[in-house]
Amino acid sequence: MAEKAFQDYYPDELSHCYGCGRLNEHGLQLKSYWDGDETVAVFHPRPYHMAIPGVVYGGLIASVIDCHGTGSASAAAYRAAGREMGTDPGFRFVTASLRVDFLRPTPLGVPLEVRGRIREVKERKVVVAVTVRAGGEECARGEVVAVRMPEHMMPGRTTA
Ligand SMILES: CCCCCCCCCC(=O)SCCNC(=O)CCNC(=O)[C@H](O)C(C)(C)COP(=O)(O)OP(=O)(O)OC[C@H]1O[C@@H](n2cnc3c(N)ncnc32)[C@H](O)[C@@H]1OP(=O)(O)O
Secondary structure, eight states, X not given: OOOOOGGGGSOXXXXXXXXXXXXXXXXXXXXXXXXXXXXXXXXXXXXXXXXSTTBBOHHHHHHHHHHHXXXXXXXXXXXXXXXXXXXXXXXXXXXXXXXXXEXXXXXXXXXXXXXXXXXXEOSSEEEEEEEEEETTEEEEEEEEEEEEOOGGGSTTOOOO
16 A cells, blocks of 8 residues: 555645645645654645756745655654554644745756754744755755644634
C-alpha cells in the first residue's frame, strides 16, 4: 500500500486548503512525506503557474513552502509525541509567519523538490526551514512558523 501523505490524515473539514486540501479540486493538493529526519514534497508546476515566460510564479512557490511547512509541523508534533498521524486528539497547525527568499529564477517545466527541516518543536509552535530545488539547484528557501490552530478557527465555530 502506498504511503499516506501528511495531508491525507487531515479530517475532511480541514481538507479544503488551496495549497494542500485533498478535497479542493482547484487547489495544488500538495503531498508531503517523511524522508528520514527531513520532510519532502514534489510539486509539478503547471504552465499557467507562470511569472514571466519560463519562470515559476513566486506566489506559487510561497504556497508550496507554506503548506509543506504546516504539514511538516503537524507530522513533527506527532513524531515528538510518539504518536501516529491521524490519531486523536489531532495536531492541527496554521501559519503564523511565512518568510520566503527567492535565490534565483525557478524554471518552469521541471518538478520542484520541497524539503523541510524541523528547527523547533514546542507545545504550540513548530518552526520549519524549507528549501525549493528545481533541476538540482536551490531556487528558493523559507521559514514557516506554524502555531496550533485555535479552537475558534475550526470550521463551524463562530466565536473566539
Ligand atoms: C490540519 C489543518 C490543516 C489546515 C490547512 C493548512 C493550513 C495552510 C496554511 C495556512 O494558510 S493557515 C491560514 C493563514 N494563517 C492564519 O490565518 C492564522 C492567523 N493568525 C492567528 O490566528 C494567530 O495569530 C495565531 C494562531 C497564528 C497565533 O496566535 P496565538 O495567540 O495562538 O499565538 P501566541 O501569541 O500565543 O504565540 C504562540 C507562539 O507563536 C509565536 N508567534 C505567533 N505569531 C507569530 C508570528 N507572526 N511570527 C513569529 N512567531 C509568532 C509566538 O512568538 C509564540 O512563540 P513562543 O511560544 O516561542 O513564545
